[in-house]
Amino acid sequence: MQDFSYVSAQTVPEAVALLDEKGEKARILAGGTDLIVQVREARRDVDLMIDVKSIPEVNVLNYDANAGLTLGAAVECYKIYAVDAICDAYPGLVDATKIIGGTAIQGRAGVGGNLCNASPAADCIPPLIVLNATCVIAGPNGERELPVEQFCTAPGQTALEKGEMLVSMKIPAPASNSSSFYLRFIPRNEMDIAVVGAGASVTLDDAKQTIVSARIGLAAVAPTPLFAEEASALLAGREVSDAAIDEAAQAAQAIARPISDMRGTAEQRTHLVGVLTRRALNGAIQRVRDTA
C-alpha cells in the first residue's frame, strides 16, 4: 500500500475543488467499506482521500410523505432502516440496506457509496432504479440531476465527470397502493455478493387486482445494474397473474447479458433472473396487499 493524503472536507465546494484539482487520483471517502479495502489490496491507486462525512448536504436524511426522500450520499445503511416511515415507504430499498455486509458494515456503508462504487452486483442500485431515484451531482459548474439508471456506465465507472461528486439521491413519494421488494441470490445465506439481484416496484389499482405500473431492476447480469424497461412496461394495465409475471420475467431474462465468473455461470444467472424477477414482483405485490 502506498502513502496517500487525507482531507476532511467541510463543504461541497471544497470537496469539488479538490476533486477537480487531483482528478482520478482523488477519491471520495464516506463509509470506506469499499475504498479502504481496494486501496489496501492495491486494486486502486489513490493520492488523496476526501472524507465527506462532515459535509451537511451529504448527511441529509429527510422523508416527507409528499416530497419523498432526500438521502445524503454518506448516510449509513443503519440510519435508513431505523426510520419506520422510510421502511414503510421504500421497503425495497430497506431490503437492500439490511443485506449489505453484516451489522458492523451497515454502520459504515451507505447507499451513496454503493452507487458510486458502481459494482454491477450492487444491492442498492436495483431498488433505487425501481423507486425512480434521481442523483444530485455537484461539480465545478454547479449542480445537475441524473436518473439513477444512467449513473453507472461500466463496472466501477460512473457518469461523474472530473470534479463531480454525488451529493444525494432523491426518491419520489410512493404512490398509493404501491410497494417495492429487493432480493438477491447468494449460495450462502449472508456475507456474499449477489450472483443475481432483482428489485421490483409495483403500483396496483384500488382493488389491488390490476397492475397500474411496475418497474424492475436487475443486478449482476450486465456491466451495470439494469432497468428492465420492456419487462416493466408490459405489466402496466395487466391483471395480477402468474402469466403476466412470467412474461415480465422472460422479458427481463432477455435483456440479461451476464458473464461466467467465480460467483456464477452465465446460464445460471440468466435462469435466476427469471426466478428472482418473479419473486421480487410477487413480493412487492404481496406487500401492497398486506398493507391496509
Next chain:
Amino acid sequence: METEKKEYKVIGTRPIRHDGVDKVTGRALYGADFQMTGLLHGRVLRSPHAHARIVSIDTSRAEAYPGVKGVVTAKDLPEAEDRVADLGEGAVNLKYLCDNILASDKVLYKGHAVAAVAATSPHIAEEACTLIDVEYEVLPPVLEVRQAMEADAPLLHDTLKTTSMGETADEPSNVASHIQHQLGDPDKGFAEADIIVERDFVTGTVHQGYIEPHNATAHFNQDGQLTIWCSTQGAFTVREQVAEILQYPISKIKVVPMEIGGGFGGKISVYIKPVAAMLAKKTGKPVKVLMNRADVFEGTGPTPASYVRVKMGATKDGKITAAEAYLAFEAGAYPGAPVGPGAMCIFAPYSIENVIIDGYDVVVNKPKTAPYRAPGAPNAAFGSETVVDELAEKLDIDPLEFRLINGAKEGDRRADGPVHPRIGCIETVEAAKAHPHYTAPNGKKHHGRGVASGYWFNIGLESSVTINVNSDGTINLIEGSTDIGGTRASIAMQAAEVLGIPAESVNPSVVDTNSVGYTAVTGGSRTTYATGYAAYEAAQEVKQKMIARAAKLWEVDEANVQFADGEFSSINGKEEQISFRDLCAQLGQTGGPVVGSGTVNPGGAGGAYATHVVDVAVDEETGKVEVLRYTAVQDAGRAIHPSYVEGQIQGGAVQGIGWALNEEYIYNDEGTMTNASFLDYRMPTCLDLPMIDAVIVEVPNPGHPYGVRGVGEVPIVPPMAAIANAIYDAIGIRMTELPMSPDRLLKAMGKI
C-alpha cells in the same frame, strides 16, 4: 458404558479450559502479535503463472529501494540434493521441499514463492517485491488429475517417473506413484453379487480455511543460534524442516510455538518459516513474515481435488460381496497426495471379503497439497458412501440397517492389511438409528434425509510430557503439543485423574523445542491420545515419587503406602494419612522437588468411526441446498472433556458441509484461482448452519489407559456423502461432483 464412566473424577467432566481467559480477553499472543526491537518485515514475491520456467531473476532494483535491507531467492538456499529426508510426518524429497519454499528453476503454480524482501516496513517490502524483475518462459498448465495422467499432458517435472509396486517406469510422467491393495478375490465377489452399482465421482480442491494466516518471525543471534516464533501444529517438525532446508543443525534452532488460530493439518508444512530465517540471516536483524489471505489460498497446501470411481456388489439380502475403488488424487505441484490414507479408509466401515483398490498420486499445477482433517478419506468416502446408499436403496433396505448387516467389527481385515482391534463402527450406526432425528417426520416436498459413515485410523507417534510439582498442591505440566482444539485441558485432565487433583490444579504450558522432549505434530487426531498418554505416564511417575516421599515421612516401606482419591495413606500398622496437597508442601524436607516425565510412542491409536444423519431442503428453482438438521454420532473411545469432543465433531461436520455445498478453488484457463478470498471461497457461516447435534458413543480403545480414541478428523469424512444422499432423497438425483453448488444442482435438474 455409563457405569464405567463413574470410575473417574476428572475425566468426562467439563472444566473451563486453561487457556480460555487469555483467548476470550484477547490477551493470548499469536505469531502476528510478536514484536521485537529492530524488527524488519518480510514479504514474498509470488509467481503470476501456473507453470513457467524461470529464465532470470534480477533483484537489483528492489535492493536499491530505500528501506530494503535484504532480498533472497532460491540461490540463497543450500544446494538441494534429490534425496529423501524423513521429517517425522513421512519421507519428503528435499529438492521438492526446497523448491516449494523458493522456486529455483520452474514455478509450478500461481502463487509459488519466487523471492522475498526484508524491509523496514511491510509496505516498503510489498512495494519492493514489485521491483523484482523475473523473466518467465510461460508453459501450458495442467490443472486436472485425469488430464495430468494423459500421455501427452504437459510435464511438471522432467525427472519424475511413476513408481508402481516397487517398479519405477522409464519415461517421465505426472503420475508419481500407483498403489494397490487387494483382499480376497474381487472377480469372484462381483460374480456372487445380485446387484452391482458403479459410479464416478469428482471432488474439488478445498482449503482448511484456518482463520489465522501463516506467520513467522526469525532471528539469528551472533553466535548462530536461530530462533523462530511462529504459528504451527508442531514446533519440532518446523525445527526439522528448517534444519533440512537450510542445512543447519537442529541443535542451533529453537522454535517457539505461538498461540495458533486454527490449522486442521495445514500448519504442519513450512512455507515462510525458512524464508524468514534466510532473511534474518542475510540482514542480521529479526524478520517477521506474514501471509495475507490470498497468500494462504494460493501459496499453502489445500487438500486435493480428486477423481474417484467406486464399484460395489451385494447379494439380495444385503451382504456386500465385493468392492473396487480407483482413486486418482491431485498432489499439487509436488508428489504427496493423501491417496494412501484414502485407500486405507475407503471401505473400512464394512466387513468385505473381496476388495481391490488402486490409488494414484498425480502432480498438477496447483499448490502442493497439505494435510487437511482426515486427509484423503473424505474424497474416498464421498464415493463409497454414495454407492452404499444406492445399493441399499436398490435393495430396498434401510441404509443404516444395510450398514449394520455389513458393519466392520473386531477381527475384520482392512484391504490394506491391518486387522481391526475393538472398534465402535456398529455402535455409531446403532446410535444413529436409535436417535430421534432418524425417525422424525421428513416428508415435505424437496426435503430429504441422508446418512453416511466414515472412518479414520488415527495415529500415535512420539510425545513427551514433564510434570513439575508445586508446593501448593498444583502441578505444572510441560508439553510440546500445540493446542488447536482444547488439548491443554484434555491432557491436563488425564494427569489430574492420576493424581486425584482437580483439573484446575494443573497448569499446562506448551513450550519451545528447547524446553520439552521431542513431540510430534498435533495431527492425526493423536494429541489427546498420545500426549495424554505421556501425561498419564508422567503423572504415574510423580505418583510413585510422592509415595516414596510419604514413605520417607512416615518411615515406612514404600510398599506400605497407598494412594487413592488424592490421599496417601499407610497400611500395615502405622495409621498415617496425608493429602497430595499437604505432601506437596513437604517436598523440600523430604528430598527436594518432584519432577515426573513421560515419553511415549504408542502403537494402539485405535480407529474412529462416525455416522451422520442430515436433513436438507432443496430450492428447486435456484438449486440452493439448505441444511435443516444435522446429527453426528461418533465413537470417542473415552471423551476426556466432552465439550471439546463435541466441538471437534461439530467443527468437522461444518467443514464437511462447506466442502459438500460450496467450497472449491475455482480456476481460470491460465491456472489462476479466481476466488482467493473468504468472500468468494464460500465457507459456511453460522447463518448457513443448523445446530450440529453431536452424539458421543464410547467404545474404549484398548490401546490407551483411559480408552481414548482421537476425535478430530473422522467427523469430516461422512458429511459430503450424507448430504449427497439427502439431496437424492429430496429430488431423486445423485450428485457425483463436489461441491454440490447451486449451479451444479440446476444443471443436474435440467434447469440450465
